[in-house]
Amino acid sequence: MRFRSSLQVPPVSYAATLPDASTATGRIPGNKAMWVGIFCEVTEFALMFAVYFIARAHHPEVFRAGPERLSLLAGTGYTLMLLTSGWCVARALHAMRAGRQKACLRWLLGAFVFGLGYPVIKLFEVRWNLANGLDGDAGVFIVTYYYLTFNHLIHVFWGLLGMIWVMLRTGTGSYSADEHSGLEAFACYWHATDIIWLMIFPLFYVLR
Amino acid sequence: MTEIRKLDLAWLGLVALSVIGATLGGRPDTGFGVTVLVALVMGLKVRIVCDRFLELPTARRGIRLAMHGFCYGMPVLVILTSAFGDTLARLTGALI
Numbered sequence: 001m002r003f004r005s006s007l008q009v010p011p012v013s014y015a016a017t018l019p020d021a022s023t024a025t026g027r028i029p030g031n032k033a034m035w036v037g038i039f040c041e042v043t044e045f046a047l048m049f050a051v052y053f054i055a056r057a058h059h060p061e062v063f064r065a066g067p068e069r070l071s072l073l074a075g076t077g078y079t080l081m082l083l084t085s086g087w088c089v090a091r092a093l094h095a096m097r098a099g100r101q102k103a104c105l106r107w108l109l110g111a112f113v114f115g116l117g118y119p120v121i122k123l124f125e126v127r128w129n130l131a132n133g134l135d136g137d138a139g140v141f142i143v144t145y146y147y148l149t150f151n152h153l154i155h156v157f158w159g160l161l162g163m164i165w166v167m168l169r170t171g172t173g174s175y176s177a178d179e180h181s182g183l184e185a186f187a188c189y190w191h192a193t194d195i196i197w198l199m200i201f202p203l204f205y206v207l208r
Numbered sequence: 209m210t211e212i213r214k215l216d217l218a219w220l221g222l223v224a225l226s227v228i229g230a231t232l233g234g235r236p237d238t239g240f241g242v243t244v245l246v247a248l249v250m251g252l253k254v255r256i257v258c259d260r261f262l263e264l265p266t267a268r269r270g271i272r273l274a275m276h277g278f279c280y281g282m283p284v285l286v287i288l289t290s291a292f293g294d295t296l297a298r299l300t301g302a303l304i
Contacts, residue, residue: 026268035271042278049282053289054303057296067233076230080223087219090261094212191262198253199282201226202246206233207286 030185038192041155045196048148052203059140064208066141069134074125075205078197081117082156086194088114089163089187092170099177101170108167111190115163118156122149145204152200155193162186218260225253243290247283254279 028035056063092107129135134142166186169175175183229249232242258264258279264272289296 026266026272028271029263029267039274042274046278049285053285053296054300056289057293057300060293072230072233075233076226079226079229083219083222083226086257086261087215087222090215091212094215188262191257194261195254195257195279198257199250202229202233202250203286206229206246207243208233 030188031181034185034188038189041189041192041196044151045148045199048151049199049203052144052148055140055144062139062141066145067205067208069132069138069142070145070205071125071128072205074121074128075201077121078118079201081114081121082194082197085111085114085117086191089190093180093184093187096170096175096180096183097177101173101175104175104183105167105170108163108170112160112163112167115156115160115190119153119160122153148200149204152193152197155196159186159190159193162189215260218256222253222256225249225256229253240290244287247286250286251280251283254282 088107088111092104092111095101095103095107136143136146163186166175166183169182229246232246232249235242258275262275264275267275
């Protein structure tokens with residue numbers, strides 16, 4: 001019995017497999033300041049989503065017909081670009097934790113290229129929209145859509161600037177396997193921006 | 209399975225769910241069931257990003273609760289607005 005119990009491996013939770021998950025109370029991924037920023041971002045978008053739901057409740061037919069007016073291809077393109085960029089950032093963080101700085105920089109470069117795909121698609125989509133008469137006078141659905149998506153675009157721009165910064169820091173050897181909280185804080189912001197897009201996409205491009 | 213492999217699978221799953229979501233958007237029918245399905249796909253994608261990319265399972269309880277409240281509140285609101293849109297319009301009539 002004693003022999004058997006000595007062979008038993010204690011159960012390891014998913015949380016425990018990640019770094020710094022040593023306490024039951026959990027940790028602050030990245031740093032506190034970034035989470036203040038993320039919660040400000042979340043609050044801002046929560047208010048804008050409230051406006052969306054109220055407008056939708058008052059104009060259900062307009063919102064039901066709305067997605068047909070937008071390019072589903074562009075919407076799917078944004079989603080795939082941001083998801084792939086987020087995946088590259090997560091891989092970069094894992095590479096840094098493993099002490100592989102060069103691999104981390106390569107993953108960050110990949111994240112930047114895919115992240116840049118978002119404003120590039122936006123440029124083409126806006127031109128397509130305007131050519132199809134979808135401007136600021138095109139009704140409540142389009143106005144809500146521009147308001148939310150342009151606001152999200154600003155957050156993506158901040159993220160891309162942040163990504164340039166963490167790439168420079170990684171390239172100059174400022175992060176190490178032991179200390180890379182700046183990189184982790186950026187990753188949190190980028191994933192939070194990703195999460196908000198994952199909500200915007202179905203609201204405007206899918207839901208009828 | 210290594211953490212890296214789980215991360216790669218999470219990304220593949222997210223891509224697949226995005227394609228499913230886009231397919232739902234291309235459908236001409238607009239039943240309540242489709243709305244529920246769209247909300248579920250949204251919730252699932254957000255959950256995967258929270259757990260695998262953002263690593264929320266390791267985060268402090270307050271961060272976890274706030275993010276989960278936001279992430280799961282949205283799909284619920286999508287369903288509620290679809291089911292009780294008239295009530296919401298009546299309650300917010302003074303705002304518009």
